[in-house]
Amino acid sequence: MDFNLDEETRSALEALRKWGREVVRPVGLEADRLSRPIPVDDPYFERCLLRGDGRTRWQPHADARSTRSRSVLTQLLLAEEFAYWDRGVMIANPGPGLPEASVIALGTEEQKERFLGPFVEPDRPRWACFAMTEPGAGSDAAAIQTRATKDGDGWILNGAKCFIGSASRSDWILVQATLDPSKGRAAQRAFFVEQGTEGLGPFKIEKKMGLKAYESSSFSLENVRVPASHLLGGETRRERSAGFKAAMSTFNAGRPVIAANAVGIGRAALDEAIRFAREQDLLGDPRVRDRIEAMTRKIRMARLVCLRAGQLADERRPNIVEASMSKALAAQVAQEAASQALELLGSTGGRGDHLIEKLYRDAKAMDIVEGTGQIQRMIIARQLVSLPR
Amino acid sequence: MNLDPDEELGLIVETARRFAEQEMLPRMREAERNRQVAPEVRRAFDETGLADLELPEGVGGAALGSVARVLVNEELGAADPGAALALDRIGPALYPFLEMAIDPVGSLSTIRGNGERILLVTESDGARIVRNDVVRGTVPWVPADRADAIVVLTREGAGLVRQGFSIDPVRGAGLRAAGAGTLRFDEAPLLDSAFRNAREAADRALARARLHVASLLLGVMRAACDFSRDYAQERQAFGRPIAHHQALAFLITDMQMALDGARLLVHEAAWRLDAGLPATAAAASAHAECVDASRSIGPNAVQILGGHGFMADYPVEKHMREARALGLLLGGFDAAVEAAGRSFCETEHPLEIGLGGAL
Ligand SMILES: Cc1cc2nc3c(=O)[nH]c(=O)nc-3n(C[C@H](O)[C@H](O)[C@H](O)COP(=O)(O)OP(=O)(O)OC[C@H]3O[C@@H](n4cnc5c(N)ncnc54)[C@H](O)[C@@H]3O)c2cc1C
Numbered sequence: 001m002d003f004n005l006d007e008e009t010r011s012a013l014e015a016l017r018k019w020g021r022e023v024v025r026p027v028g029l030e031a032d033r034l035s036r037p038i039p040v041d042d043p044y045f046e047r048c049l050l051r052g053d054g055r056t057r058w059q060p061h062a063d064a065r066s067t068r069s070r071s072v073l074t075q076l077l078l079a080e081e082f083a084y085w086d087r088g089v090m091i092a093n094p095g096p097g098l099p100e101a102s103v104i105a106l107g108t109e110e111q112k113e114r115f116l117g118p119f120v121e122p123d124r125p126r127w128a129c130f131a132m133t134e135p136g137a138g139s140d141a142a143a144i145q146t147r148a149t150k151d152g153d154g155w156i157l158n159g160a161k162c163f164i165g166s167a168s169r170s171d172w173i174l175v176q177a178t179l180d181p182s183k184g185r186a187a188q189r190a191f192f193v194e195q196g197t198e199g200l201g202p203f204k205i206e207k208k209m210g211l212k213a214y215e216s217s218s219f220s221l222e223n224v225r226v227p228a229s230h231l232l233g234g235e236t237r238r239e240r241s242a243g244f245k246a247a248m249s250t251f252n253a254g255r256p257v258i259a260a261n262a263v264g265i266g267r268a269a270l271d272e273a274i275r276f277a278r279e280q281d282l283l284g285d286p287r288v289r290d291r292i293e294a295m296t297r298k299i300r301m302a303r304l305v306c307l308r309a310g311q312l313a314d315e316r317r318p319n320i321v322e323a324s325m326s327k328a329l330a331a332q333v334a335q336e337a338a339s340q341a342l343e344l345l346g347s348t349g350g351r352g353d354h355l356i357e358k359l360y361r362d363a364k365a366m367d368i369v370e371g372t373g374q375i376q377r378m379i380i381a382r383q384l385v386s387l388p389r
Numbered sequence: 390m391n392l393d394p395d396e397e398l399g400l401i402v403e404t405a406r407r408f409a410e411q412e413m414l415p416r417m418r419e420a421e422r423n424r425q426v427a428p429e430v431r432r433a434f435d436e437t438g439l440a441d442l443e444l445p446e447g448v449g450g451a452a453l454g455s456v457a458r459v460l461v462n463e464e465l466g467a468a469d470p471g472a473a474l475a476l477d478r479i480g481p482a483l484y485p486f487l488e489m490a491i492d493p494v495g496s497l498s499t500i501r502g503n504g505e506r507i508l509l510v511t512e513s514d515g516a517r518i519v520r521n522d523v524v525r526g527t528v529p530w531v532p533a534d535r536a537d538a539i540v541v542l543t544r545e546g547a548g549l550v551r552q553g554f555s556i557d558p559v560r561g562a563g564l565r566a567a568g569a570g571t572l573r574f575d576e577a578p579l580l581d582s583a584f585r586n587a588r589e590a591a592d593r594a595l596a597r598a599r600l601h602v603a604s605l606l607l608g609v610m611r612a613a614c615d616f617s618r619d620y621a622q623e624r625q626a627f628g629r630p631i632a633h634h635q636a637l638a639f640l641i642t643d644m645q646m647a648l649d650g651a652r653l654l655v656h657e658a659a660w661r662l663d664a665g666l667p668a669t670a671a672a673a674s675a676h677a678e679c680v681d682a683s684r685s686i687g688p689n690a691v692q693i694l695g696g697h698g699f700m701a702d703y704p705v706e707k708h709m710r711e712a713r714a715l716g717l718l719l720g721g722f723d724a725a726v727e728a729a730g731r732s733f734c735e736t737e738h739p740l741e742i743g744l745g746g747a748l
Contacts, residue, residue: 325645385630
């Protein structure tokens with residue numbers, strides 16, 4: 001057992017902490033106050049590029065295994081730290097985002113070159129996004145209705161997607177569609193749809209309760225035509241896809257990231273609560289101390305559960321239960337911490353201008369995105385008690 | 390960073406697990422009924438060397454630390470936490486000896502040589518030290534019918550009591566394999582005391598004691614989770630295993646989550662103690678979490694078995710009672726929360742990553 005951090009992780013954290021304090025937090029607070037996503041031309045995004053953010057970890061002329069990246073454990077600690085300063089801003093950051101991992105794992109060489117290539121040394125802030133959720137299907141992802149029909153050597157897409165992060169500003173959208181809605185997951189494929197393609201849009205930028213710094217958009221696809229080369233993995237993707245799916249069913253590195261984000265949000269609420277209590281001279285009250293103790297304890301526990309899932313992923317050991325647990329637990333803990341912190345503020349929390357009040361709104365999404373708490377519990381229960389699908 | 394226990398401890402944990410499953414588990418009801426463990430079980434335990442885990446090498450111990458202790462205790466606690474308390478004659482009373490300069494080797498070798506049974510009590514249990522050399526007060530419940538000596542641990546230090554106390558047996562709510570009694574001090578003289586500049590050492594001794602108890606709780610919780618989960622996959626209602634009704638599937642999931650989280654807190658605190666890092670708040674918090682989790686896991690395990698869970702034919706009613714009883718030791722949840730809360734409130738960012746190099 002060893003809970004020491006290596007030097008590289010520590011200095012990366014230190015740099016992120018400074019960036020977070022000086023830049024991220026103020027940008028996030030402003031987006032929340034103005035109730036709009038950070039504008040595409042905001043100087044913040046240029047500064048991200050100067051810092052080295054917004055790039056892909058894919059490297060041209062190298063096979064998938066040689067992509068340079070940090071250990072999952074270090075990534076989780078950084079994800080916690082970033083979310084501590086502002087989780088909305090973290091997701092607003094430019095870069096190939098959610099679909100990057102699928103493209104690296106499943107994409108053809110030409111697809112990587114074409115769609116990830118511009119993110120190697122981006123000339124300007126660039127985004128990409130993944131569109132799964134639809135107005136009629138979220139958790140039950142097998143039930144999506146967006147249709148892909150073969151048309152000559154290309155494809156025609158029809159359907160609607162909702163709540164998709166950064167969609168209107170993305171260079172391309174990886175759209176999940178079905179060849180036959182009656183066949184569930186097996187008939188689903190993903191297609192690259194480039195911005196400006198006829199029939200894509202209009203984009204409706206949603207008004208959200210929290211995490212306002214980044215854009216969540218809904219849009220429709222009406223007879224959107226994409227060439228055959230835009231089918232992720234190409235026609236012969238099947239084998240690679242089977243391998244990817246097998247990997248996804250034994251380890252998962254995405255859910256612990258959301259868990260780490262939740263821990264960061266919870267920790268921000270905790271620190272603000274302590275600060276408020278100290279300024280108001282409330283720390284002598286045992287009820288206040290008990291609240292702070294409970295928040296600290298639960299957040300620390302969620303962090304450890306999250307890191308444990310990350311360690312297993314680093315070691316290529318099965319982590320399905322741990323990954324889902326980390327997300328289910330951390331989302332709940334963060335929400336409770338923010339709520340307790342708000343309780344501590346008393347009616348000051350009702351004014352709507354305190355960071356804790358923002359964190360309370362932001363935290364809620366952690367139990368919804370990338371599989372709700374209920375869905376995580378179903379995944380865990382499948383492993384623990386063979387819950388049927 | 391590595392959150393897994395070191396491999397070299399694997400053998401010790403395996404020994405503990407085998408002993409627990411083969412010797413303790415089959416006789417847990419008998420030990421409870423007789424209010425003691427059978428002599429042959431005790432002999433077998435002495436042969437494992439598990440009681441000497443943390444004793445200094447000078448008195449024949451293995452001088453291992455808190456991590457080893459919590460791993461072993463989880464195994465013993467999963468079988469029979471009362472017997473675990475009874476078998477380890479010195480138990481958590483060891484820690485003031487180890488952490489403070491009260492002639493650890495001299496007293497300890499006598500105690501160990503004579504096979505004496507020593508109990509640890511704290512101020513929050515009801516023991517009061519007056520005038521630095523006399524103990525008064527009543528501890529309504531200790532998990533023992535008798536003791537040769539008592540170690541009294543306060544925030545300022547600790548001392549040993551050999552006379553002037555009595556233990557009157559009581560029925561006991563749980564952990565009866567260790568006995569149960571009310572401990573009364575009657576102007577008991579303190580020997581071998583250490584109170585000067587001992588505050589930090591006293592804190593560490595209490596932290597180790599907390600993890601001792603917390604790790605037994607982990608064992609009980611694990612047993613309750615495992616038993617109720619297996620049962621839920623067998624038992625049928627409304628045409629399917631009860632575990633396949635979502636209300637129970639999610640409950641079982643949440644119980645496992647609470648157990649896994651509490652265990653990681655205990656492990657981290659134990660690692661901090663062994664690494665010589667500040668650990669008292671982490672240990673108190675881990676202790677509190679174990680008590681908190683056990684308060685839901687115990688009753689929920691019974692709930693999963695329904696009426697059968699209520700009956701002594703199944704172990705879950707014992708898990709529920711014993712988890713609760715264990716959670717009352719060392720001042721229970723409130724004392725742990727109070728200690729951790731005070732400490733967290735002294736800092737600005739209690740969970741900042743990388744403070745002092747460790748998580
Ligand atoms: C801020 C934000 C950003 C998002 N970004 C993206 C994005 O970039 N790309 C994308 O594709 N999607 C995105 N989403 C969508 C998100 O993934 C979905 O909202 C989520 O998967 C839940 O789906 P749903 O909203 O349709 O809820 P539903 O699936 O309708 O669920 C409603 C409720 O029913 C529960 N439920 C459902 N099935 C079961 C069951 N079998 N047993 C028990 N309970 C059940 C759920 O847990 C939930 O509580 C985003 C959402 C938010 C809020």
